[in-house]
Amino acid sequence: MSKRLWDKGQELNKQVHAFTVGSDYLLDARLAAFDAAASAAHARMLLKIEILTVEECLRLIPILKEIYTESRAGSFTVPPELEDCHSAIEARLCEQLGDCGKKIHTGRSRNDQVLAALRLFMREQIVRHQEQLLDLAKVLMRRAEEAIGRPFPGYTHMRRAMPTSLATQLFSYAQYALSLIKDGLHLLEGINWNPLGVGAGFGVPLELDREMTGALLGFDAVQPNPIFVQSTRGREELKFLNWLVDSSTLTEKMAVDLMLFSTAEFGLAEMPVKFTTGSSIMPQKRNPDVLELLRAQASRQRAHRTELEGLVSKLPSSYHRDYQYTKEPLFRAAEQSAESLAVLCLLIEDIQFNREAAEAYFGPEIFSTHYAYELVSKGVPFRDAYTEAASAIEQGLIDVPKMMAKFLELESARNRLELKQIAELAVDIGTKVATCSESHCAALTKVFEG
Incomplete structure (x- = not known):
């Protein structure tokens, strides 16, 4: 045995x-x-x-x-x-x-073995998560391109504010996703160093070639000080979870937005039936459970981070058995984040937006700021233009069809430029992510060859 x-x-x-x-x-x-x-x-x-x-x-x-x-x-x-x-x-x-x-x-201890395994695990998870974010960004970009020329009401303080477009709304999510991918590339650089070879945390009396093991495993550098190596247990995981929490703010924001947009009261979007559930007592109900659970998953991500922070706080230097418990929140967070992004991507593919409902929101009030700036362009000081615009609403002087046509012309031109810029950014970031993925996979394959 x-x-x-x-x-x-x-x-x-x-x-x-x-x-x-x-x-x-x-x-x-x-x-x-x-x-x-x-x-x-x-x-x-x-x-x-x-x-x-x-x-x-x-x-x-x-x-x-x-x-x-x-x-x-x-x-x-x-x-x-x-x-x-x-x-x-x-x-x-x-x-x-x-x-x-x-x-x-x-020349090894389980202390440095687990650190090396966890670094490789996180490296893979970061790359896979970036790939999912890139898939989400591409779907959003495609839906946004289809939506160019479609008006959409903009909100602040949960109140109607100014005109925007459906394309701008969707592009905002795509840019958020691409920004997260860029953050992930910096995260990869920060955690991709070799801890293997420090033993229990004080080195070993052998001339180990740590640069060699690091190169074989695709690490960018060697983590030098042995006590520091062990003290980073949990710290690198926390960096990863911070990034996942940041990513969950995107899924959460999109879930809450779509939940509101798809209510009967807003009527701006329609959830496909396959993404809803029914009620056991109310025959008419189709509930947006997917969106509610996506929102809840973001809270769970924050809970995993809090758990990890609690485990690694107030510990002396070097290794402690407390670190054993850091794996579970790490694994749960990675798994749930991947699941959330996959489901969200499927939803964005199929959700429908109601153009007629959006256009119905475009009354004189939503164009008041644009009206004020038309006066500004004619030389009226902004504060005076602001007051005149408020009066124009009351007097019915704002020509909504005319302002709508002008707005959509300018907004559509801006959206086409934005599409070009985001598409270029997505290609650049996608190339970097693909390189990281290929490097990681190659290291894990070649280490067994030759």
Whole structure:
């Protein structure tokens, strides 16, 4: 029977052991692929510094690749008695390779192993999340292009304010998504450094080539100070969750906007039936549950961040077992964010907007500011023009059809220019995201080759 890495033959209290392991053995099943890749890089480095022979390395790598493949397929499991993926992977290597497998832990601690696996996990999640945001932006851009020339009422303080267009409303969401992707690129730069090789957090008495393992795994740099490395556990995860929370503000904002626009009172949008649910008592109801849950998911993201902040606060330097609990909010946040973006993208593809209802909102009041600026263009001081516009509303002097035609002409021209600018930005950002994705996938593939 396989033993825990720290097992020295002493008897354990089963209840205490179950408490300390918690759900870590279940959570670690999804980290195993990344730990297997990091272990392959570590094995190649151990070969270079002559801890492993060529034959030993050639025996280790294929089994690590098997574990990687199993984890990706969801078939790799961690027995609760082995606690985590690091122990389960080493146990597999020892069972199949004997003394050769026992060498893989040389120069490592589970403390730096989990850091490396988590960095690779987050790197992948950031890229996948960026790809989803890019998909959302593209759908919004397409819907916005179709909507050029369609008026839409603008609101401040939840009250009708000024004329805008449906295209401008949709472009605003697309620009938000692209801005988040750019933030994600900076985040990638900030977390993409190699923690592997610092052991428990104080270095190891071997001449490890940390630059080599970092390069094999696609890290941009090596995280130097060993105590600092361990002190960043939770910090990098918090950066990631901060970004996911920021992303959730977009999904939340869109959900709330569409919820309002699609009410009978507003009548500006219509939810497809397949995105609604019924009532068990009111036959006429079609409820926007998808939008309500998207709004709620944003609150859950903030709760995950708060949980993580609480776990890593007030800790001394170096490693502490408290960090074990940081995985769960991290995984939940990543999973729920991906789900929200996927559903939102489907909804934007199908939601319909009511042009007639939008045009009905365009009375004299909504054009009052435009009327004032027409006076300004004729030399009237703005404050006087402001007062005259208010009087013009009362006296019925604002020619709505004329102002609507002029507004739509200018707005449509601006929207076409905006489309060109956003499309160019999307191509530029998309290229950068694709490069990051290719680099990440290549590193996780090539580390098992050769």
